[in-house]
Amino acid sequence: ANAQPTGDVCFASAPQTVQMAGRNIGDLLNDKAISWGSFEGGFNLQTVNPNGTTGCMRSHTNPISGMLIADYNGQYTPFQYYPQSSNLAHTRPADVSEIGHPGPANHEYDLDDLLAAANANNLPAVSYVKAVRYQTGHAGGISDPLNEQMFLVQTINALEKTRQWKSMAIVIAFDDSDGDYDHQMSPIFNGSTSPLDALSGMGICGSGDPSLGHAELRCGYGPRLPLLVISPYARPNSVDHTITDLTSITRFIEDNWSLSRIGGGSFDAIAGQLTNLFDFTGHHRTPPLFLKPDTGEPSH
Template sequence: MSCRRFSPAIRIALFVLSLPVFGYASSPCPLDTTNPSVTICTPALNDLVQSPVHVVAGTTDSNLVTTMWVYVDNQLAYKVNASTVDTTVSMPVGHHAISISAIDSTKTIFRKNVPVVMQPPCALNPANQTVTLCSMVSGAVVSLPFHVVAAATDSNPVTSMKLLIDGVNVVNIPNSAILDQYVSNVSLGAHSLTIQAQDSTGTIFNNQSSITVTAASNGLSKLHHIVFFLQENRSFDSYFGVLGQYKASLGLPNDVDGLDPNTSLMTSQGQPVQPYHYRTVCTEGLSVGWGFSHQDVDYGKMDGFVKSAGVAFNSTIDPYGTRAMGYYDQSDFPYYYTAAARFATSDRFFSPILTRTIPNRMYLFTGTSFGNISPVSPPSGGFTQPTIFDHLDQAGVSWRYYYQGALSGAFITQFAIYQSNSNASQSKVVPIANWFTDVKNGTLPAVAFIERADDEHPGNNVQHGAAKVASIANALIKSPSWPDSAFILTYDEGGGLYDHARPAREIKPDSIAPIMPAGTYPGDFNESGFRLPMIVFSPWVRPSFVSHTARDFTSILRLIEDTFHVPSLTLRDANADNMMEFFDFSSTPPLLTPPTLPTQPVNGACDHTLEAAPGF
């Protein structure tokens, strides 16, 4: 077995280089050559960290450094009368400033500061001396590499976290209550997985589960067509928060992590707002940017949505932002609810980045936002970041991009693959009318992307959008391509709407840091965005299946890559789960005869004046 470790805890180790000639000898990283100066190697600026935090830093000074201090939020955390320091610092959840100061023999004091964010990896079991497995549930079906994220709850300091597979110790993380591992080499088949914690009293406690590891492409050759389609700006709780109750009404398991009706979020005026059923299929917009999204998460408390909506959108109808707590049910979306209940869905599918539409759609096409946290205009010639479409071309795999509305609204037109290759690529970007012709004639390409139009974005009529999706999906279900197809529907971001699930921990896609102007809310690319509604339509899905494994859009990329033998784009999609868990390729397609799906109504009241929560 082999593992890749991705910073479950950041270490603080301060190395001081007191040399008459500046250099990097014995230093932990390349040092600032300014005399004197402190260089903090890790944590990086605005890093998302887990307590205890361990810092790596060094100093450059032509005089002897005599004392080092570590401050957290202006409070002294550690002091040593030496030129090196190695210590850990505990931090509560929230934003913090680490400051490292040094003094030399001339009494000169110099320092360096770095802001960080401490956030638990998921909602933890509050019981003392328990371990919570965050990234999957027992019984999960995974592909390699698979991601294991777990955390301990303990009133005493946790001294170690261990990962054992089939009783064999794979890794030991000292002085950390968090375990974050990618396991890349384990045999196929069933395995036991144990996360074991030990605290300062010597007490050992654990979480035991089972997983099944499948070959990355096992059975995927039965899929000849993969279609992916993103609508706009809807959180899981706002659309599928009561899906579990609906499934139960059909005699199916209530196995969805849905909406708690007793949840209460406060307005900026201190008024509580609970989840409520929308009375209108049209509502005003909400807060969706990088800063507001991070404030919505509020260090994992997930309680900022109403306040953000009230501040970000100057509404005269709902000035307190209560519409962030609204939700729809099966009476509004009979098509979506039936499809999610009869085909397959997930209650742990996230957008890739905690911000608005465009950077998330960049991840969908490229596996990264190449540093962007906000919409940007493409350079002359288009964005040059390689896309999944570039890789499909290089592998000789057919693809087509079906756009709705004007061609100018097709996101691919902002990329170099479209702008610099007018004949080969532009001929593959076609109007949505071609979709209906292609599915009818059995001429679908191997990979198809559908651009949004009636996109369900707040401000639009969500039932009209759902009806358009139904017409597109139904065309495939009734076509000769149905027996060997998979159609994945999801949304590009949460849209500022409430969801109770914390963003998932992620691997950074590349070495590109977030492009953040001064005053930008701190954050990084090592966590996902919000949880989203999603449905997988296919005759090969496990009927009525609900996945509880954390994924984002790059799992769609990984599914395409593994199915058609296409190389990955970034570290994010290379390490993503490939969605094999959704499918059953063991015999004949379970849903070759598809379930009956109802007509999606479009007669709901479209009235913004009805959007606010009751009593507001």
């Protein structure tokens, strides 16, 4: 579970690394020549932080926990695990015009490149964005909701001021609950008959008939998590009750650009759609909302 990407220069001596096979959403976008990029906090090894750290040792101190936290973690960069979409040497893009397109950086960039591209009106059609670790909202002293809020508000405020905002949709998703479970069990969309599962009985998860064929040991869905959409096309003051998961975002990308499905057991094949979160009729456009990064209150 904690394996780093094989070959990443920042984890050459990691005790456990892994490389993924198969295709990812980047491959599907490349097939249709759709611009895309993955923007990871701490990815640029040439940056020197205010505390003097640089390279793979770039770090920040979490001001709430007091812990010194490395900016970069290969586990946060999913495209680093695939040989066709990795940038294991953390090569920089030649210039802002490369961002989103084939080049030395291979679609893998630093978080700082996100706003540089947006301000140059060159933001990729599809962008994956991850904060430096102390602002990811991860529990255990690594981050916290207030540091996460600072990152989200500062980033979204900046994006809302760009020319590309009028056609933008920002999806905020979380990868685990960190133990903050709620009272409602999620429905079982993919069963499992693995002896390592024991949800409905020993060796049984749900009906025991995996919806995705070979996708054993993936009993799901797991605990409920927030998913937010911020966009001029978002339905205002609305809560959608469609059952979705993280691959609903993948499905939205596939459907919006008429891509194929990833296949190979990916949950995008059974994921609920995000379309009910939007109003594409042209009857309404949600105006931008600017917040104060430190309090989350509206900024007038």
